[in-house]
Amino acid sequence: MKRYPYLLPLALFAALAIALLVQLERNAQGDDPTQLESALVGKPIPTLRLSVLDDASIGFTAQLAGPALVNVWATWCPTCRAEHRFLNQLAGEGVRIYGLNYKDDRQKARAWLNALGNPYALSLFDGDGMAGMELGVYGAPETFLIDAKGIVRYRYAGALTPDVWEQKLKPLWLQAVGEAR
Template sequence: MSDNAPPKRPRRWMLYAPLGLAAAAGAGFYAMLQGLQDGSYDPRGVPSVLLGKPAPEFSLPALESVALPALAAEDLRGPLPGPVLVNFWASWCAPCIIEHPQLMRLSREGVAVYGINYKDRIPEAGAFLQRHGNPYRRLGRDEPGRTAIDWGVYGVPETYLLDRQGMIRWRWAGPITADTLENELRPLLRRYA
């Protein structure tokens, strides 16, 4: 029997199968890591259901410590003079500080930036804008966080871009960095200008 082993040839591929599987898994993981790095793949990202839809119905009071008009859904109904950004933020949110210079720059360039202050205290929110500057044309105060739920917000900062018809075209969860501004937001602002 031993000198007379059965033909092995047809089974040879079985030897390489695990190797092939490992190589395929490796390639998959590599692609995932690449995607994580350049931002095209985000395993924690939640797609917004509002894309292509108008802003949900809401009406928020103004922030008492800041002299800015309040914000309601009517302010976001088309036709609008240009694309609008709606930014959810809070003074207790550290990434909001990272994002703030970009919002300030957009505001100086004339982009309409509307703010929704999420679960914040009035004096702290006012102090934040005093220290870092105010990029907002309108500012609503969402202390209970209900409007944020209606928008599908799951953390601050979160930013939505509306086109001139008032349709939501883009949602960014997390801070708008200088990189995000140049590579993601600017092309969209040009497209919907």
């Protein structure tokens, strides 16, 4: 090794380059980073034991029913702010959305909804992030689509935009609404 001190850094560089190329190839083959694995898809959404965002004294222990979206959001999340106007639009079109305020400050969250509008049929407060952990949340925003039986049909990580809605969630939403009838 003393004769070729440059070989170790060269070998490390080559290994790193190969690892990056493998990841790039994987992404080129259609892996979508917003398609996070979810153990919940195809299973009932867990029963959430939380307080209602507007009033800490009102507890909520029930299974959420759909068809509905469950949107995980926070005031500290700039992407959540970016998607909020579209969530208000969806709610105005009759899409039921439950909000899960994640690892946030209750007062800031209430002020946010007062200022930007409240698209949520029910807003729950998950200050310590434990409910998010039960859902397998990586961060905010994340949106789950649940059917009329409370079964998780889809999970989307990232901002819910008109394109994402039209291409990924709306077909599943319409299917869930059809099945509920």
